[in-house]
Amino acid sequence: MTSGATPADDGPGPTEWGGSVGVGPWRGPWPEDPRYDPQLLAEGDRRNVVDRYRYWSLEAIVADLDTRRHPFHVAIENFEHDLNIGTVVRTANAFLAAEVHVVGRRRWNRRGAMVTDRYQHLRHHPDVAGVLAFAAEQELAVVAVDNGPDAVPLETVQLPRRSLLLFGQEGPGLTPAARAGAALTVSIAQFGSTRSLNAGVAAGIAMHAWVRQHTGLPMTPGADPA
CATH class of the missing domain: 3.40.1280.10 (SPOUT methyltransferase, trefoil knot domain)
Incomplete structure (x- = not known):
């Protein structure tokens, strides 16, 4: 996770959850970082993305990738x-x-x-x-x-x-x-x-x-x- 925000200790982590790869709904106070997607925080994130991008919106992920793309x-x-x-x-x-x-x-x-x-x-x-x-x-x-x-x-x-x-x-x-x-x-x-x-x-x-x-x-x- 990034920005020091993680699910509560009793919540799901960035591993398999409910039979699918990903994380479940966020447990505890939601992070204020605008990169996080409210719907994903509420419902969980089962997308095929690396852990650093869990709960991030699509637009936020693309914007971050754009800062590091190879030439x-x-x-x-x-x-x-x-x-x-x-x-x-x-x-x-x-x-x-x-x-x-x-x-x-x-x-x-x-x-x-x-x-x-x-x-x-x-x-x-x-x-x-x-x-x-x-x-x-x-x-x-x-x-x-x-x-x-x-x-x-x-x-x-x-x-x-x-x-x-x-x-x-x-x-x-x-x-x-x-x-x-x-x-x-x-x-x-x-x-x-x-x-x-x-x-x-x-x-x-x-x-x-x-x-x-x-x-x-x-x-x-x-x-x-x-």
Whole structure:
């Protein structure tokens, strides 16, 4: 909990409560901190959020995340309602990406995001030209993640701090326009028989590579890296 406010000793803590992950109604005097949501204080908070955000309103959580977001963006081409986009959004939220860009179709299956799209900034571009123009305006280096012949192994390259990681849809991968517009193309080392990784998995690996290179990780397990 934050601001020195916690439920009473006999009340539920930030653990499983009533068969669901979360905390129950607040016990004792309510905190005066405006970040706390009255409805959540009254009814309990079973959302999939870390303990520091228990009982906080959605707006308060997003505002706090905005003070700590990392300067990398993630983009994924969407032409066939790719189910991986939800996974990418959820992972981008976990690694605190600045924004997730959906290129192509505006609609996508949000089930895999597990409601994290409420906390993650999303932007739509009708085509690859749009996301490349955005990257140029924001001075972001476009890094395509693809296993083509011109790719550099991700394990051997230093990713630009201000970067936009660009992924293709499941199956065909990146379009020629996306490959042509990238400043750098990286591949992920594979050792089995499959020719490609799941797009959601590849995005997670690439984002984690950025985090390892550019974020001061905590020495204590479970500590907040911010």
